[in-house]
Amino acid sequence: MKLFKGLALGAAVLALTATAQAQTRVTYKSAKTGTSYYQMAVQAAEAIKAASNGEIIVTVEESQGSVQNVMEASVRPGNYMFTTPPALVPLAQEGKAMFEGRANPRFDEIRALFPIPSLTMHFVTRVDANVAGFEDLKGKKILIGKGSFGAREGAKYLDLFGVKDDVELANVELSNAVSALKNGQIDGFVTSGSYPAPNVIEAAASVDVDIMSLSDDEIAQTKRTRIVIPAGTYTGQDADVATTSLPVVAYTTTQMDDDTAYAVTKSFWEEKAKLAKEAPWWAAVDPAMLELNTTKLHPGALRYYDEAGVAVPDSLR
Incomplete structure (x- = not known):
């Protein structure tokens, strides 16, 4: 009996070893x-x-x-x-x-x-801020965060499209963007992430927002890859949004x-x-x-x- 038990145990060990090796x-x-x-x-x-x-x-x-x-x-x-x-x-x-x-x-x-999934730029603003393009960001308070790809790109675009000196940058952590937007502390925020981005989903579900669409010429000037966020990706988003991405x-x-x-x-x-x-x-x-x-x-x-x-x-x- 002990012999059979020993053989069975040995076979089990060999089977486990074979599985591990496979x-x-x-x-x-x-x-x-x-x-x-x-x-x-x-x-x-x-x-x-x-x-x-x-x-x-x-x-x-x-x-x-x-x-x-x-x-x-x-x-x-x-x-x-x-x-x-x-x-x-x-x-x-x-x-x-x-x-x-x-x-x-x-x-x-x-x-x-x-x-x-690519890193996708999102320019998110309150609907009542009436922002359709970069020119409309003048006089607005925008959160771009610090240290991230999105923060660097956001700052680059504000400079590239000539509104850098006319936008007030909020000194708030990006993790607080949604609450700051809901409370009216900011007019919008910039974030990068694969769509649908969790913070944009939360923002769109909490307050009426717009997501800025860039023209083909603007996208070309950024030297980034064009990407389209399909209509319906976020609550209230009725049209496709053209923006930039980093593969x-x-x-x-x-x-x-x-x-x-x-x-x-x-x-x-x-x-x-x-x-x-x-x-x-x-x-x-x-x-x-x-x-x-x-x-x-x-x-x-x-x-x-x-x-x-x-x-x-x-x-x-």
Whole structure:
């Protein structure tokens, strides 16, 4: 009897070991906890696990931002996955801007997998402020926040369109934007995030708001990517809103083997429709967004796109 028990126990241990060995583990460096991009990382990780029948386990790690994500690509071994705007990768490879003096040959090993929702600029104002364009911001009190991409872009646009000196900037944290708008402390706020942005949803549900639409000429002057927030995205939004965006892409390095990169990419796209039903910001993600990337695709990811019949620019092959 003891012999049979021993054999059964041994078989169970072997089965567990085989299961553990069959699983592929991936580390996904995303953003600060509590942000929409951290939520996206968790959603994508769960989708990849589901589509791979549990064969790929993605562990999400908090990050302080895109620069940290790229920097860690130079030291992380194995299946390291991270997100960043496409423009940062060539800067790292060339040792420029925020990567000056921090160049590393391993930055050349960075490869793209798939796009994720873009950072989308929102210029949100109270309806009674009567703001239809940048000229109408003159004399208004606007909150743009500090230190974020949205704050930098907001300040850039106010300067670019000649209203910088005529707008009063509110000294309030962006996290208090909705309450400040409701209480009449500000006329509007500027925020960036994948649409639908939680703070804009809350604002639109609390007070009548307008979301400013930019002209094609204005968008061209910003040198950012045009994006359209569809009508009905927010309460009271009856028309499409044209604005600017900063693409964001999921990357890995050549240390990830081809089969894993293929499986991760395939699993993401197979679950994308389901992701969009659960979180609307995924609806805007489309294979055509690959063209916004400037870094070559991982060979495993490229294999998936070729099999799926996705048009891939020669520069990404």
